Amino acid sequence: MIDEVKLKDQNGLFRSISEDTWRKLLPHIEEFDMPLGLVLSDSGCSQSYLYFPTNAIVSLLYNLENGSSAEIAVVGYEGCFGVSIFLGGQSTLTTAVVQSAGKSYRIKASVIMEEFNNSSPLRNLLLRYTQAVITQTTQTAVCNRHHTIDQQFCRWLLLSLDRLDGNELVMTQELIANMLGVRREGVTEAAHKIQAEGIIKYTRGHISVLNRPMLEKRACECYHVVKDEYDRLLPHTLAI
């Protein structure tokens, strides 16, 4: 069964839930495995669970009619996926895909809604998280308009890295290209430049970050803006 002692430390939102709310939710928390590529929600489908990743990363993508796509936001241990449940729209137009395999927990939508409506601490927490996601989405919009692939590649690496243990990342250039909504060759080029500067080492789907401070310098402002806003809105949620 679930180890209740460790449970609360595995997701940032869990850690921020007050004691009495926690006691009510605890019986309804289910373990849920997230293999790479799993689609958690297709565009327009109603959500029946709120997902809380631990070491997994979920990408929120938007797919255009012509088949091209772009990542809107990324969710890891610091948050949850399925905000449309408590925003009331039930579904979203975004597709959620597991970008990095791992474990997560989930809670039935009905259970969350019950608590959301009756407990303002949980509601406040989830809404503050929602604003953090909005910030990330906003920043993505501006980033897509104004920053180079190089910069966005670095930003993306950092956001992913923050949600993982260690300094390695399993991800092909093809997939990164899909996230950024650019050509695979564009990512190849960007990765080359960054590697030439000794910042990363790229080998067939494995990226090792060798010099994180430099990576942050090469990234656009968007990374820090988003990170700082998460820190502000969810102060005790992040550092694990």
Next chain:
Amino acid sequence: MIDEVKLKDQNGLFRSISEDTWRKLLPHIEEFDMPLGLVLSDSGCSQSYLYFPTNAIVSLLYNLENGSSAEIAVVGYEGCFGVSIFLGGQSTLTTAVVQSAGKSYRIKASVIMEEFNNSSPLRNLLLRYTQAVITQTTQTAVCNRHHTIDQQFCRWLLLSLDRLDGNELVMTQELIANMLGVRREGVTEAAHKIQAEGIIKYTRGHISVLNRPMLEKRACECYHVVKDEYDRLLPHTLAI
């Protein structure tokens, strides 16, 4: 004083507020004039009012360090500005600027919060609206990545037009460029093409839409996606 009979019909969210909530809010509704260019909230500043435009349009912009900017979403009679109040973060990193002058109403943040916490109908309404704004932001992100200036110009015209009476729009190319986050010359070119096709007529800050169906055809899918999602989430809020 405020004409209470007409009041409820001037903003889509007002119209969707239930009778008893409405009676409680009514004494706190203030008139507020929105002249062109007025800045309602600077990046990082705390919001003390929730604004409900009637015939005014508010642009949510994001300003980058280097001075360039991009519009994230647009708010008119169908919604409100200041969602960060009830999301709990108080401030946002976006700047809100009056894009088209007009009248609006506003309610003190404290009054809204009181109702938001005690009345689930108002809460549900505002949260559904929040999801609609998220959709718009998401679509902006993808649009910035994948669509041409021509398409975005058309989309932008349509979104503005939907929030105004008539088929005319007072707006210089310079300002549109700022919204879209592109060069002014880029907008000049786009406007030329669209005008050459007889879809609009552009004269020194005045745009008349002559053929709206064609304008919709020239726009990217983003316009309809956003519009349909607003219709879904706020069914009785739109058509005035």
Next chain:
DNA sequence: AATGTTATGTACGGTAACGCACATAAGTAA
């Protein structure tokens, strides 16, 4: 009418990213 200001038009070299085609290399399976 003369002048200034604001909005728009036009031109041109530069560049980031695209689409496409194909080469290479690193793993995988037989």
Next chain:
DNA sequence: TTACTTATGTGCGTTACCGTACATAACATT
């Protein structure tokens, strides 16, 4: 080993958009 698949490298012409500079035209001011 051999063959196959998958991931990455590379080249090249094309395009959309940029930055800059400057011209024109409409309106405003006196």
